[in-house]
Amino acid sequence: xxxxxxxxxxxxxxxxxxxxxWQWSKNIGEELAxxxxxNLTPRHWQIIxxxxxxxxxxxxxxxxxxxxxxVVDIKQFYELFPKAPLxxxxxxxxxxxxxxxx
Amino acid sequence: xxxxxxxxxGTAGTIMANHLHKKLNKDEWEISIIDEREKHYYQxxxxxxxxxxxxxxxxxxxxxxxxPKGVQFISQRIERIEAKENTVRLINRQFLxxxxxxxxxxxxxxxxxxxxxxxxxxxxxxxDFYTFEGALALRNKLREWQGGKLVVHITEMPIKCPVAxxxxxxxxxxxxxxxxxxxxxxxxxxxxxSGAFTKPKATAALDHLLSEKKIAIxxxxxxxxxxxxxxxxxxxxxxxxxxxxxxTVPTNKGDxxxxxxxxxxxxxxVPTNKGSLQSIAHKNIFVIGDATNIPASKAGSVAHFEAEILTxxxxxxxxxxxxxxxxxxxxxxxxxxxxGKALLIDFNYTHExxxxxxxxxxxxxxxxxxxxxxxxxxxxxxxxxxxxxxxxATPIPFxxxxxxxxxxxxD
Numbered sequence: 340x341x342x343x344x345x346x347x348x349x350x351x352x353x354x355x356x357x358x359x360x361w362q363w364s365k366n367i368g369e370e371l372a373x374x375x376x377x378n379l380t381p382r383h384w385q386i387i388x389x390x391x392x393x394x395x396x397x398x399x400x401x402x403x404x405x406x407x408x409x410v411v412d413i414k415q416f417y418e419l420f421p422k423a424p425l426x427x428x429x430x431x432x433x434x435x436x437x438x439x440x441x
Numbered sequence: 442x443x444x445x446x447x448x449x450x451g452t453a454g455t456i457m458a459n460h461l462h463k464k465l466n467k468d469e470w471e472i473s474i475i476d477e478r479e480k481h482y483y484q485x486x487x488x489x490x491x492x493x494x495x496x497x498x499x500x501x502x503x504x505x506x507x508x509p510k511g512v513q514f515i516s517q518r519i520e521r522i523e524a525k526e527n528t529v530r531l532i533n534r535q536f537l538x539x540x541x542x543x544x545x546x547x548x549x550x551x552x553x554x555x556x557x558x559x560x561x562x563x564x565x566x567x568x569d570f571y572t573f574e575g576a577l578a579l580r581n582k583l584r585e586w587q588g589g590k591l592v593v594h595i596t597e598m599p600i601k602c603p604v605a606x607x608x609x610x611x612x613x614x615x616x617x618x619x620x621x622x623x624x625x626x627x628x629x630x631x632x633x634x635s636g637a638f639t640k641p642k643a644t645a646a647l648d649h650l651l652s653e654k655k656i657a658i659x660x661x662x663x664x665x666x667x668x669x670x671x672x673x674x675x676x677x678x679x680x681x682x683x684x685x686x687x688x689t690v691p692t693n694k695g696d697x698x699x700x701x702x703x704x705x706x707x708x709x710x711v712p713t714n715k716g717s718l719q720s721i722a723h724k725n726i727f728v729i730g731d732a733t734n735i736p737a738s739k740a741g742s743v744a745h746f747e748a749e750i751l752t753x754x755x756x757x758x759x760x761x762x763x764x765x766x767x768x769x770x771x772x773x774x775x776x777x778x779x780x781g782k783a784l785l786i787d788f789n790y791t792h793e794x795x796x797x798x799x800x801x802x803x804x805x806x807x808x809x810x811x812x813x814x815x816x817x818x819x820x821x822x823x824x825x826x827x828x829x830x831x832x833x834a835t836p837i838p839f840x841x842x843x844x845x846x847x848x849x850x851x852d
Contacts, residue, residue: 399736402633402663403597404707413663417677423635423661 344370356429356436360394363433371431375420379431383419386411387432394434400425401437442471445755446529446539448519448698450476450504452484452832453730453744454545459834460752461543462509465759473513473537475529479504482573483827484601485741485820488608488777490576491583492616499824501573507832522702524723541725541755544704544711546696548601548731548739550575554692555596557667566672567687570609571601579688583616588625589685594674595632596664598639600693601731601739604786606630607637607647608777609688614654615779631659631674631682640793643786646810650778693739695732710734715790716766718751725758727751736790737770745831746771746842771844773799775820783816785809789844795851800839802848809849 342351344367350358355374357363368387372379379387389410393400402425406413420427425437445461447454458474465472486500508514515537520530522542530536550571552559558567568582569575593610600606610630617623630637630651637647637658651658665677673683692708699705704722706712712721713733720726729751730744737743747768754764770790777783785807786794798805807816830837 399734401597407707413665413677417663422678426635426661 354436357433358435360433368431368433371433375427375431377420377427377431380419382411386416386419386428390428390432390434394432399437400429400434443469443540444538445470445472445541445543446537447472447474447543447545448476448522448529449545449547449696449730449732450474450478450481450508450514451545451547451730452741453547453732453748454543455481455504455507455832456745456748456834457543457545457729457751458508458512459832460748461755462512463834464752464756467511471513472511473515474508475515475517475519475531475537476504477516477518479516481507481832483824485827486824487570487573487576488605488612490573491570491579491609492612493580493584494612497573497577502828519698520701522698522704524702524704524726527725539725541727541758542723543751543755544699544720544726544728544732545730545744546698546732548693548695548710550691551694552689552691554694555664555667557669558596558689558691560667560669562667562669562672562687566685567667567669567689569689569691571605571690571693582686586686588617588622589627590683591626591628591686591688592674592682592684593628593630594662594664594687594689595634596690596692597633599739600690602774603639603738604774604776606632606688606690607651610656611650611654611779612777613688614656618780628654628656629659629682629684630656631662633661633663635660640788643788643794643810646784647776650812654779693731699732706734708734714764714766715770716768717754717764718747718768719754719758719764727755735768735770737768738772738774740772740774741827741831742773743771745837746773748834749842767843769843771842773840775816775823777817777820778812781817782812782814783820784812785816785819787844787849792844792846792849792851795849797849799848800845802845 341348349362416424480501481504483500486495489495517531527539528536564578568579595606617626636644638644662676666675673681675681695709699709704711711728713728713735715735720728729747731739750768773787775783788794797809799807799809
């Protein structure tokens with residue numbers, strides 16, 4: 340389905356994850372963050388960049404992997420993206436929900 | 442003579458030994474299978490052992506009984522795989538050369554991954570049921586337990602048989618009802634997922650069953666530590682859940698052998714082509730069952746379906762033909778829901794579990810994603826099928842490796 344966000348329109352699935360990564364832009368990322376009540380700081384952006392890099396390399400993401408990445412530890416990851424950090428961070432980054440859960 | 446070496450004589454390895462023994466030319470190929478253990482455990486039985494439904498002897502048999510004559514069984518610890526030299530090193534400086542290697546070393550629990558999990562309370566008030574020892578210790582605990590807060594918990598995904606912890610919660614509900622002490626037990630199901638299961642339609646059905654059985658659910662819980670003194674689990678967000686009895690599924694990892702051999706990912710799973718089951722790094726290494734990193738369930742049914750496709754691909758590899766990327770992620774799992782009933786789910790990489798009939802579209806007799814007594818009987822009968830047909834690679838009638846779409850109610 341489609342979703343209006345700011346002045347743009349994006350394709351999303353029923354959980355609100357973007358289905359076309361190429362439609363993503365920094366502005367859209369900021370709008371998506373607002374929906375999760377998160378104000379993006381440079382620290383948040385480092386993590387979003389990391390997530391998008393891994394996605395481009397087709398590396399499956401998990402909380403464990405992010406904790407070991409050297410970019411952020413798990414505790415801080417939770418502070419930056421409270422409650423369900425991997426879900427929230429991937430949604431803002433415009434990448435599919437991680438399939439680490441089979 | 443050329444050599445096929447299979448590492449691991451669990452479900453996947455044993456099935457492969459039987460398939461390859463039937464298909465490979467005995468004048469050209471020698472098959473060996475290596476496992477340091479001597480006993481084969483029927484792992485689905487670990488779910489029933491704590492509730493006194495199965496006895497230990499129902500679920501343990503000698504490995505050798507299922508290895509065909511003509512296949513060499515080596516009961517030794519494997520030191521290292523030297524993939525560049527096509528060599529498997531055992532202890533005592535023994536080694537085997539291989540032309541084709543099949544990795545079937547499975548997955549194990551690693552409770553030491555979480556701070557405090559394997560602490561003072563381990564096997565006193567904290568139990569796992571993913572090992573024979575854990576399931577047996579838990580049975581003894583449950584026999585005498587007077588009630589309180591029971592927390593059923595998953596540490597992190599992926600785990601073997603992702604429905605097993607849910608089944609445990611359902612069976613606990615029915616066990617305590619039967620003992621007339623359900624009112625003394627508070628059951629909470631704690632998961633790192635956002636709901637009861639990983640696929641939306643099955644999650645809706647299972648969430649409903651949880652509430653019907655008055656089992657509370659705590660989702661999105663990523664455990665940071667177990668506090669042994671105050672008996673609670675704490676997540677990275679600071680959420681705390683108290684317990685009197687914690688039944689946890691620890692982190693699951695592939696075999697340490699993969700780390701020693703430089704063949705695994707961060708959880709020691711071997712990067713594998715999800716369609717052909719060939720390892721990504723080495724053309725003559727194939728991987729099957731829980732040892733792979735493919736996005737399929739870690740379940741015996743998956744190993745069984747994979748084995749048919751892998752056998753065909755190994756024959757193609759030997760004949761210099763291109764491999765087929767035929768594995769579709771097919772899994773088929775009975776889900777015990779307590780009170781003598783069960784659900785059945787059938788799914789693959791692209792199609793989530795939905796309602797329908799199985800194995801025959803409109804006839805069943807088993808019903809997908811609906812509770813029934815027939816499904817429960819199916820699960821119990823499956824133990825016989827496992828020991829007598831599945832391990833020996835005898836085809837199971839009407840259940841092909843690739844999932845059937847007919848008779849399934851997709852939207």
